Amino acid sequence: MINPKLAESILSNIAELPPMPASIAALLEMFLEEDSLSAVKVEKIISTDQSLTMNVLKLCNSAFFGLRQEVSSIKQAASLIGFKALKALALGSFVQHITDRELDGYLIERGGLWGHSLSVAGGSRLIAERYLKGFEDTAFTAGIVHDIGKIIMSNYLQKEFAEIVSLIKKNNIPFHEAEKRRCGITHAEIGQMIAERWKLPNILIDVIRNHHSPQNAIINKQLVSIVHISDSVSEILGITEGIDSANMNIDEGAVSSLNIDKAEYEDLIKRLTNLMLFPEQR
Ligand SMILES: [Fe+2]
Ligand SMILES: [Fe+2]
Secondary structure: OOOHHHHHHHHHHHHOOOOOOHHHHHHHHOOOOOOHHHHHHHHHHHHOOHHHHHHHHHHHOOHHHOOOOOOOOHHHHHHHHOHHHHHHHHHHHHHHHHOOOOEHHHOEOOOHHHHHHHHHHHHHHHHHHHHOOOOHHHHHHHHHHOOOOHHHHHHHHHHHHHHHHHHHHHHOOOHHHHHHHHHOOOHHHHHHHHHHHOOOOHHHHHHHHHOOOHHHOOOOHHHHHHHHHHHHHHHHOOOOOOOOOOOOOOOHHHHHHOOOOHHHHHHHHHHHHHHHHOHHHO
8 A cells, every 4th residue: 555645745746747748749639540631730730849840850760760761851751650650759759858867766877768668669669560560659659658657656766775675686576566565656557647647548558557567458458568578678688777677577478468479489589689789780
């Protein structure tokens, strides 16, 4: 159980987070729409916001997105990656801005959470390309936002640090489990609260809440499983270089929910490892 004082403090921390910018909120309202009218609107919303345009182009050209040519305009980006991906990148630019801080409670340096999120996004897209066609961009977006709760959870971990580390060592449990035992809440649950405040689509909230417990997914178990697998690989590879990767492992149910057989699984892990460690060689 979470103590009421802590719950109150978390809520006020969440209330102090910057609101979702109007342009990105407008894009999120059309998150699952793919008609031509919304395509025109997406291009217009991004193009009329100069800094959003710059950020989206930067992300579009990042190695994790895997485009083989340099993109220099939103129009060009739209024709190459489509409008759904553009919406994902617009949300990504906001998340990058929010996560651009040190997270002392996780021993994550500035930029570390973003690097991890981007690797999970790229990995999730790679898995979806084969096992959940049509959801590639949603998987990318879900990877970007999955750990958003850490930006608040981190504030409460510093003074619990010694106890958390000893809990993990003594009981061989993953970091999020120690968060729950010590603080009564996990970064995944706080992430859900943040996502609800920002009015993210329910399909993303489901991933944020359940990325460490894919068996509890409500809306799209396969999507949650994809992000869970990609996240676990990124954590095991130590992409954030934080302490939160302790005792992480891949849930067997997540693998079987995607119907991945043993040979395919080994190949998939190899491909994810390559992508995450050497994104520029893609
Ligand atoms: Fe997480
Ligand atoms: Fe993560």
